Amino acid sequence: MKARFFSGDRPILFLLIFNIVVFTVIFIYDYTRYGYQGSQEVIGTILYKSNTVKRKYDSEVVWKEIKTGNSLQNRDTILTSENSQAKIRLLDGSEITIAENSMIFIDYLDNRANLEISEGGLQITRKSNSKENTSSLGIRSGDGVLKLVEGVVNVEKKKNQKTLEYAIVSGSVKVDPSNPFPMLPKKSLDEFEKLFPVAADIQTTQSLQESETANSSSSIESNSTFEGNTQKQNYDYDKVRKVSGPTVNKKNEEFKNSESNPESRHHSRSLSEVKKQKRMSEELLRQEKEKRRREREYREQKEFLRM
16 A cells, blocks of 8 residues: 555645745745835835734735835835824825725836825825926725825725725816816715724814914914013113112213222222232231241250150
């Protein structure tokens, strides 16, 4: 039986199967331990993420959890689970907040980002770098394409829905005229904010207006405070000048009178000479006392030695 089992090509076949299994296990272990780092260029970074957020590199099939601060590569796909959200920033300064249960694909070409949303919700904030730079950020889903030039827009793609739903918070959004279905902006997306566990990261029209009002009021207050401080300083300076003016003038007059009076100068010199002579006499007296003390000690010591 054993001779029949090991006869022919069966041992070679089992050896090949064994090698395949062993190398497959080693590859999976090495891949899950160190991970694939991707080969595309870096196009952004993960600013914030909560709970479970995963990323899939281009031409890969394995999803790996992503962390705050990780770099984002071109043609990455981001997936958020339930009660999760993430915020990313691209090289052009655009910021994208991804709602829970969302999946987006990012294609960054020639300094222009194109987002393809399969499902979920996004809030996209884009600031134009300059007037000359009029490039837009493309948002695609199925048959619908939007172009965000500048501002804030909310976008949502529901299941079994061909087109996007969007609401402009601020700025300007252009609709691709080649869309087969009309895409009209809505005043607001129903329960859009509830898709984000951390609602504080979501901008609304009211929050933008409040921030603008706060900035303008703070600038007005700072200007008024600066003017008030300037007026107060001028008032204090005038007040000190009025109070100290007579005293300063009086001291100046006394100083001038003392300089102009030769008798006073002679008197001051005589006083200094008297003080100097007095100090010299005191020093001579002290030296004389010290000399007498040493002579007395010397005599006492000499008498003690005689005894």
